[in-house]
Amino acid sequence: MTVDPLDMFKSRSKELVKEALARLEIDVQLPLEIPPEGKGGYAFPCFMLAKEMKKSPADIAKQLSQEIPEDATFSRIEAQGPYINFYINPEMLVQQTIESIMDKREEYGNWPQTGVKINLEHTSANPNGPLHVGRARNPILGDTIARILRKCGHDVTTEFYVDDMGKQQVTLTWGVENLTQEGEIPEKTDHAMVWYYQEATRLMESDSDVLEQINQMVAKYEEKDEEILARVKDNCQKVLNGMNASLRRLDIHFESFAWESKYIFNGNVDRVVEELKAHEFTDYEDSALYLDLEKVGITGQENKFYLTRSDGSSLYSTRDIAYHLDKLANYDLAIDILGEDHKLKAKVVKIGIGLLGKDEEKIEPLFYSFVSLPDGKMSTRKGRVVYLDDLIEESVGRAQKEVQERRPELASELKRGIAEAVGTGAIRYNIIRVQAEKQIIFKWEEALSFEGNSAPFIQYSHARASSILRKTAVLGNYDLKLLKHRTEIQLVKALARFPSLIKESGESMECHPIAGYAFELASLFNQFYRDCPVLQADEDIMNARLALVTVSRYTLSNVLDTLGLVAPEEM
């Protein structure tokens, strides 16, 4: 059975149009469109034939439709104005779709393995403090895209690039080794460590002795001092552990961690510099190597993009080039989830890879805009920040209150589970439902909405479906021809779209269409729930509807999983 239940309808309608055109000896392809509600499943506009045939599009549509024979796949094929509309045979659609989902179950929506190996780098936040909401878009976006690509059949490895080379990391380590934190120390390691970083940064700015000490450490570190490396990595790891704990709560995990220092210590960065300095697009200024942006066609910037300092030590982007070289050696595609502030750097990395003779098209950066607060950008230093952990706590806390109000009779363990699922789900969904390049201004009321277009809305539909199925014995024989209510057909149409949606979203690497679909599907299920009683219906109808509820539940569960949301049995 094919993955996409709509496939036969799409290809058959195209075929029929093609044959009709051939009979009229017209050598043009008509595009397939999805018409508005009530105009059938597929439509072919005839405008582009008007010039050639010297007739109005409406007349052409009429003439063409007369050339199309009746076909079992469609209940009606007719011209309406300038369009030929194909009405999908609802019985066949219901049959195809429900059987396909019954057959695939948890696998419905998954495409066959492609063998394509993808490295998907996301989050990669500097390990000097807890994740804040301004950055939280990165892991959520990255994890969701990873899930989509896996459903598309690709072999995805998610990776966190740990920056353990910057001055910031040395500053943190200096703080840990020279300062004593007073008062109550937070239990979570990222929250405990950030104090040292903030305090050391403050001291460094006011005390030149401190600055001197830190600079000396940085200098030694860049000369590949293994002992300092061990100390810095140790502190990074502690912060990283805290970050990972936060992300785990959102069901975000990494398969791999790539440490930036590795590429310095193993000599790869030196090799990159060696090769690049021979290139005609690079030059020296005071023995600092730079790339001439004008020569590579980047305008709007200062012309020099530095690849090394004048002492020969490497810069961030140079190390990033070495890192990406490594990715391309091991993967077919490298995807990077990056904040919009990284656009120029990402471009330079791609160019660098190209200059080294590798295929830069295999690097795909995806950008997102920052989440800011109503009074501006989030900043850890200025204390103008909402930590991800606080957002999660607040969200789960509010969800806990809601569950308590709505379902006081449930066991408290169950209520806690529901609150966790709803609270964390609301956060993920709110980030993912908007296209990544739109700027978001963080507002508590919006971030923690549990009604309307939100995660709990979708989870609730799943809980309703589960509830119906919980109350019945094993599914009996069913006759799908009995499903002909308007909302039943609409629900089936939505169910049928899932596999093609997964594929399209994987190709465009966008998450928000899936969120929109999840909401639409849940909404249609709720309408079905209102219009079509299941358990009270006559046995024949009940069995047919139970089949529809079963496949709806599978599909709801699969979309929720694609978005990284829990599908609760009850809420």
Added chain:
RNA sequence: GGACAUGUGGCCUAGCUAGGAUAUGGCGACAGCCUCCUAAGCUGUAUAUCAAGGGUUCGAAUCCCUUCAUGUCCGCCA
């Protein structure tokens, strides 16, 4: 100053890649629906010069140009 992105009812948002039939939904507002499978639900009403102007086209939210607004970048930081 230049570069990249974004601009759709009071607020948020889909549609833009491949121009087509009355611009998608949510929040908020107002009016309704629990003797019936969970009301985190459902139904209805009102609200849009698709930032502005010009162009291409039989046809533009969608393509092109100009302008404006917002975000981001333009460090021998990361």
